[in-house]
Amino acid sequence: MPELPEVAYQKxxxxxxxxxxxxxxxxxGDKKIYQSPKTDFENILTDNQFESTSRIGKYLFLNLKKNGVLVMHFGMTxxxxxxxxxxxxxxxxxxxxFDDNSKLAFTCPRKFAKLHLAESxxxxxxxHNLGKDALAISEEEFLEICEGRSGTIKGLLMNQSLIAGIGNMYADEVLFQTKIHPKTKVSSLNKKELQSIFDKIGQVLEKVKEARIEGKRVPESYITSIRKEGEGANCPRNNGKIEQTKxxxxxxxxxPACQKEIS
Incomplete structure (x- = not known):
């Protein structure tokens, strides 16, 4: 599923x-993608134009010359x-x-994407109760978000109402880079560990964003680089085998060797 770096590329x-x-x-196309009647999209977009773009988390905002903004969530495909x-x-x-006969298609084979019209x-x-963008959040704000939380650190990182833009893949990457087990409770992490997570959020997202935009591979030291191989792949640190859990x-x-689970 496209996360912040992939949406940055689309922007x-x-x-x-x-x-x-x-x-x-x-x-x-398919009405399930449209979050308002399709006729609204036709009426608002016709004879209009996009003036600029913005992004928060996994959402791309195409700012219209008149009548608000077209919002895109890319779903899985x-x-x-x-x-x-x-x-x-x-x-x-x-x-x-467009008036020069060029065209734009928003394609989505699996039809999990969402298209919205909004005022701004x-x-x-x-x-939509969308949190601050993961690359715009400050360390102080991140520590405040973590304060008093009892769930897992991975669950917190993926919670779009708290931090917008981190999904399943890059939550795994941030935690692999910090050597913290994904099931670790937020309440059990000390300030130094939370600061390390915050630092890696920025580093990972910026590095992958750069790779996506420039058409490069992510670093071989990233677990993302071997994710398609699945369970049993070699740890990028040569520390054993990658495992799966829920x-x-x-x-x-x-x-499990790099990210030891704390009982």
Whole structure:
């Protein structure tokens, strides 16, 4: 599922392709993706244009010249595709045609993406109880979020109402880099450990964001780099084998030698 680094790439892609182009035609797809009637999207987007983009966590905001903002959540398989040929990409759920005959497709094979219309980014953030972006949060704010929490540290990192942008994959990465077991209770972590987690949130997300935007591989020292190999893959630190468990209902990858579970 696209997390903050992948959405940052989609933002850069949108900035480079679709800004300040008049939308002359709108075609909509499966209604389950649309969080308002499809006719609203058609009416608001037609004869409009995108002035700028913003991002909070896993959400991309395409700021319209008039009537608010188009909000995109990419689900598991959503992405933008800008093109100039006539063949509509497969799995297109929203197609915009611009006055220069270029097009934008929002594709999503598994149809878990969500498209919203909102008055503003701030209104959407408040109405959807969306926390502060993971790359905008301060250490003091992070420590305040952790204070008094009794759940697991992985569950906290993935809680979008507390910190926006970290999902299953990069929560695993942050905890692997800090050598903290994903089932560790937040209340059992000391200030130094929490500060280490905070530092790694920024380092991991920035490093992966750079890799996604520039088309590079993530570092081989990251557990993300061997995630597709699944359970039994070699630990990037050569410390044993990667194992799987469930935390907050999500499949979790960790190294039991590096990330010792505290009973």
């Amino acid at each position: 850069k892609y949108a900035d480079a392709t679709i800004l300040h182009k008049k939308i002359v035609e709108v075609e909509t 959503g992405k933008l595709e800008y093109y100039q040929h006539n063949e509509t990409p497969k799995y297109t759920q929203l197609k915009l045609i 980014m701030e209104e959407f953030q408040q109405s 935390v907050s209902g999500r499949t979790t990858y960790y190294c």
